[in-house]
Amino acid sequence: MKAVFGFDVGTSSSKGVLTTLSGEILATAQRPHDVQRPHSGHVEMDPRIWWTELCDVAHELLDQQPEVEVVSVGVSGMGPCVALTTRDGEPVRPAILYGVDTRAMDQVARLTEELGGAEEILKRGGSVLSSQAAGPKFLWVKDNEPEVYDRAERFFMPASFLVWQLTSQYTLDHQSASQCTPLYDTESLTWYEPWAKQSAPAIELPELYWAGETVGTVTAKGHAATGLPEGIPVVTGTIDAWSEALSVDAHNVGDLMLMYGTTMFFINTVDSPVLSKELWGTVGALPNTRNVAGGMATSGAITGWLRRLFGDADFAELTEQARQSGLGANGLIMLPYFAGERTPISDPDARGLILGLTLDHSRGDLYRAALEGTAMGVRHNIEAIEAVGGKIERIIAVGGGTQGDLWTQIVSDVTGRPQVIPTHTIGAAFGMAWLAACAIEPIPAHEWNPPARMLEPNAEDHARYDELYRLYTSLYPANMEQMHALAAIQRAGDGRS
Template sequence: MVQAVFGFDVGTSSSKGVLASLDGEILAVAQRPHDVQRPRAGHVEMDANVWWRELCDVLAELRQSQPDVEIVAIGVSGMGPCVALADAAGVPVRPAILYGVDTRAMKQVERLTDELGGEDAILQRGGSVLSSQAAGPKFAWVKENEPEVYVQASRFFMPASFLVWNLTGSYTLDHQSASQCTPLYDTEALTWYEPWVQKIAPSIELPELFWAGDVIGTVTSDAAAQTGLPEGIPVVAGTIDAWSEALSVDAHNVGDLMLMYGTTMFFVNTVESVVRSKEMWGTVGALAKTRNVAGGMATSGAITGWLRELFGGADYGELVQEAARSGLGARGLVMLPYFAGERTPILDADARGLIVGLTIDHTRGDLYRAALEATAMGVRHNIEAIEAVGGQIDRIVAVGGGTQGDVWTQIVSDVTGRPQVIPTHTIGAAFGMAWLAACAIKPIEAKDWNPPVRTLEPNPENHERYSKLYELYRSLYPATREQMHTLAAFQQEL
């Protein structure tokens, strides 16, 4: 029997599992696509029970494809910060409210900011100001808008912690995820801040905190019966997917920036000491004694997926080829990628997408190219904001599904003027959790688990041309913000 570890991740558009040897060889990968629910404008939810069903399904497929593999440790991660309220038995009482793409709690953000002493007081304790990304206001939203649901709740989960609960019966959360539950977590004391917990979520029993990779339990007899796994396999604490992705590509050292290409674009920069920012997110890291400056766009791959559907389900490969033929500047189109509001660095849930320069001569390839360039412009904006608040970026490591092929990644390097390290495996968070699970069995250096294979360099001439378009890109949001907000208010009334 070959000893292997199982890593699993719940993403926005799919769940993915990987079996890997203890030396990092990928033995098998399986995936399950899923959809989020958008019951009304600004609301983005998902049934937490889907996460467990998909883990069981993926695991069954992987074990069937690799009958000679013995799974010796398990790690799980997921999108976040999410708020999945549950009763004392861990049964969800409503769909999980997702991370910053769900903007329903903006009134609670404003009210809590005032009640807790203003942005500076929250920033000092939590590392970030309240925004659509913060989990705390979402508790308040449920308490105020669904009181009959809230009274049923006594616990809360994120995808990783919900899966750990189902596997081990341990009610836990990792410190990194907790640090995005602003303002409930104290980033200096590394614990829940009880005065604000009692004000915002007084009836919720908050989970015990661990660091990602800590062994916190083993597979129970009940979980064994549901998954087909032997009882007693160790399970490590998980974390939010972007941080697991950073671990998967050894981008967790001071000066590293993990750039995640996915449904949304995410950034994790590791720094030497605490950074507080009103534009970005100051968090603790996935591993003990680490600190991060992080950020996230509300869309990236979500826009290309939306365009694909508008184009009748066109093949992605064809669209990428057409975008490549469109050329730099998408034949005179500039897009703002705020199709679901925007997270960092503008933190504006009411921002809206914008396409400028359209003519009847433009093609779907031009639009697709404009979407790729828009996300690249957003990447540059975030990189500049990270460095402005004290972040240190010496190396950018790319990860995620969007790294397949060089069109998108080359556009990002050309727009930002920054090289990107491409690792051997870019399959993402599930592989990072496999590494953490393997580390519970024996010490393994991340650089040996997933070494880099090449560096993608920017084209200086393209960077100069893109810099002129970037100036135009940056001017569009302040010039149209008022109109965006008017339309957002109109949409929310529908």
Template structure:
């Protein structure tokens, strides 16, 4: 007899991932569909929403094809904050603009700050206005593509788009809304109508629910397309990093989640709202929770870039070479700002820098320098989080980059902090499955996903990394003027 199970699906930057999970947390099977965002110009990243739904339907059918499980609930998540505008019939007016990797909205940020006040935006919205925020991206469409914007009536993100296609419901979770700065008031946990009218005129913003609440049930039409049973509940969902945090139980006060993926994300849970001009203050995925968050524009994206440069390279082989390189990468130092940088630098015109290169350096040295660069970026973010009033008591790591031991070990060595690894580190799709299971039962993350190991810092590497970190912090201000000039040349 088929066992009852839940499905979790996450729409990520470079792939969509789905898991079929038993009600006890056992992973039955997983499925992946890889994709590549369109890059229609410098600093621009877009995706066609049709890709999200097509990949969801393919994943759902693949996961359920063997017929050994009966799906009784669905959980969704996705990258964000993204901006997908549709007309009143839910037909997209243009491809979705992605989160902070897309840096096109600089002029809109300046204009909105002038009109609303930079300090007031932080006070009400929790975060400074940056290219991560959804609000300026909406304003960019209104100003640069007015004929398309004239048709726009609704705002979606990847998770809410899946919800709409599955259930017909037009909703968004509170956390995703809180990254729509300046449209959302983090104190009242509601859309702020005066600023919404200013920044997103004519858009009927979606009703808000918490991530674990049911958005609706699978319609008969969606059931035909996906192979899922009609009538089963679907979660409201959330942004991928917050689903990742839920998947490893990192939602308690003092927790810091590190998400190792194409980008690096940090989510620190705090007891009361905190703000910083260099971080994002948001509401959490669960009712009553607050976060201070950071995100690096690239991390795994840099190692993927290096892998692709080396025709015969693969991550496992390059990791072995990097391990042989040793701490400090034989005198190489890298800034990982290959797509600009989000927190805490907040500079869309930042670029990658590799300092200290000689003819003696190897592929392993370069790969090691990339891993160390992301670790230095994590340390920088942690220092800013604590300077803003954060109190980090536990670090929990999740994501594809935790599969090998070297990257997590380097991060612990650089930051001086242990990292807890849970048994399952799949990430957001597993977190979505957990929320789905909680819709239909009393699933607990500690029962589903117990601690597997703790990565502890190597004291012998501390002095070396302290020295290199000091140089890392000097490298950006020393090169930023030159790099900004080069970034301008790239745009031309």
């Protein structure tokens, strides 16, 4: 039986899947991992972990399905990240992760001024510089670790690093490149050399491809490490959220992919470029597509944090207690800015807030407040997307948070929007399996992973949430000054003032 291998590196785990060419899931495997947070605002990971986990997962899946013949491979990963390496692909330091890493804000300000201001960068790059942009992170390393930077010659993201390990081809997909602001020109769809040289001096830029294009084949070295057959095609990967959108056919104009994960991510496909200082304008994963995107810095990360605080409590038990807490969490509101916030406020110094606590509140109330707080953040982002010209006709929910119905129902009730729940919510690895399959035998995305059901909002609950949402949106402006003061204290205590 012919099969394809899809693999994805996420923030908290790596996942792999073997499927048939028609999308039947044969086997899955997962490897949990942790990011490193060496200082306040720093979030990083050793790229070698990505390759080790791919090799482990590939061997596990092949051992589970010894009768299959793997004929194509696709990989994706979190991003935009900056993994600096030597010319041979040897990492010179841990990879700096996407917008949850906020270390380069001084470089954001400096580059914005040097390149002619936010409007000029927005016009060419599709987004203003923020903690999400890859460009300033190169300069942070150059400014703070000059000896390390002097050794760097190339850069990778998780997907491109794994493609390099499998094929020895130095590539990057256009979508990922479009989040390397200000290195990439979203109009000409090429690297913009003047800004690239200023933002990432002396770094060789990879050759660009669209996600799903075949860029090489598994080498003898790749075969020896993974067990995947030598000579089979490897397709260009992309950032995990975009692969996840592909996995559920959420790349048509009017679609909004809503990804429930460690962080929350939004991708709205539009018919022409949308420019906004609050959101991210990018090219799509596939040719001739455009997106307006956003992301929250935390979502599932907060529920995981609460679980640890509660002595590694069982998620199912906490979820049931949150259900019993009821709408409004018995008078609690949570701002989910526990790692700063990305869109739409773009404030790395925002901080989490839990308002209304009394001695009568339970852990179920706190857990409910976390689910409702992230749902409020979803509504805030949806309203921001529509305010700048995004058009949302269909919301497709993906990710691990869609398992069970409480969180997704709360999001629909808070936003007043129905959500399509697909048949498979395995995630980005399944999207890369689709692209890998299409390299052999094209299959329409809507046939690969058809919708399973529609989740409708409760009109009465939505009306009740409207009042809570007004309170939610008032909290950040009223507490921003205090949040920033506390963030400064936290950095000083960490030695990073």
